[in-house]
Amino acid sequence: MNAALLTVGDELLDGDTANTNATWLAAELADRGVTTKRVLTVPDETDVIAEATRRYSERFDAVVVTGGLGGTPDDVTMDGVAAAFGCDLVENDLARADIERHLEAITDEYPDLNVDISEEASIPAGARPLINQVGLSPGCVLENVYVLPGIPSEMKGMFEEVADEFDGDVDSRYLYTEEPEASLIDRLNEVRECFGVRVGCYPDREAGHNRLKISDSDGESLAAAEAWLRERVVLSE
Template sequence: MQAAILTVGDELLAGDTENTNATWLSQQLTERGVTVERVLTVPDELSVIAEATRSYSDSFDAVIVTGGLGRTPDDVTIDGVAAAFDRPLVENDLALADVERTLEAIAGNYPDLDVDAAEEALLPEGSRPLINHAGLSPGCVVENVYVFPGIPPEMKRMFEEVEAEFSGDADSRFVYTDEPEANLIERLDEVQKRFGVKVGCYPDREAGHNRLKLTADDETALSEAEAWLTENVTLAE
């Protein structure tokens, strides 16, 4: 499975908010054997969201979009996804019922809260609603696009509801060496060509070694590559 992650928000592009969602989602998908092919951050502009969503939906098996799902002026993520598939926003009965339950449950703590439940329950026509168990605004699934809230705790909780739908065959092995990165180039080229694996070299300055990452969806090739590399580099102590 190949996936793309699309994070939405002017605050992310301005550096006002750290984009922890992209890192967390990449980790979760990779652990499940999914290959994350793209991570893109776009502004709160409907046309830009729609264009990126449409392009990634055509190119990859799954797309995860995170961004504001409320109905404030800058929350246009749902609108952008709907536009990507030329679908109108319609009131979803399941989403509406959950929004109303949530508003009733928190009414005592927020007596002055003014929320239009019907507006919150607007989703692209024909989409599958995703209930927001950690917040208010629902997410949804449109074809192969999963739309989650931008608030990290809400995003993580919603991902848990559908995590079983993300799986792949990619796996990784790690080899640690004290050798300088420049000295490893020929051997890294060799292991990549010989075994058909992806190779990454990541210096860890604090630990004083290089972390060599081998990735493939063929377990035999991966094991053989790991064994070959282990024998051909000086391993870190």
């Protein structure tokens, strides 16, 4: 299974907000054996969101879109996803009921909160609503596109509701060495060519070592590649 991540928000492109959602989601997908093939950040523009969603939906098994949900003028992600599939936004009964419950629960804390419930509860026609257990704005699933909030706590909570739908077969092994990266090039090329695995070297200057990562969907090839490297690389603890 492969996936693409589409993060939405001018604040990400302006550098006002760190894109922690993409890093967290990529790690979660990797833990489930899913290969993230693309990570793209787009502005709060309906046509750009629509084009990227449509293109990635056609090319990858799953697309996870985060950010741009809510009632402010720049929250146009649902519009973009709807446009990608040529459908309208319609009020969803389950989403509306959850929003009403949430608003009732916080009415004492925010007595003057003015929310257009119908607009907040609107998702692309035919989409499956994803209830927001932490915040207000619902997400949805439309075909192979998962739309999640941009607020990290809300995004994480909603992803957990659909996490079981992401199931790949890629596994990874990690080795650590203090050998210089440049001296490892020939051996890394050789292990990739011999066993057909993906291999990467990632320096960690604070820890004082290089992290070698080997990945593959074939357990035997992965184990053989790991054993080969263990015999030829000076490993650190």
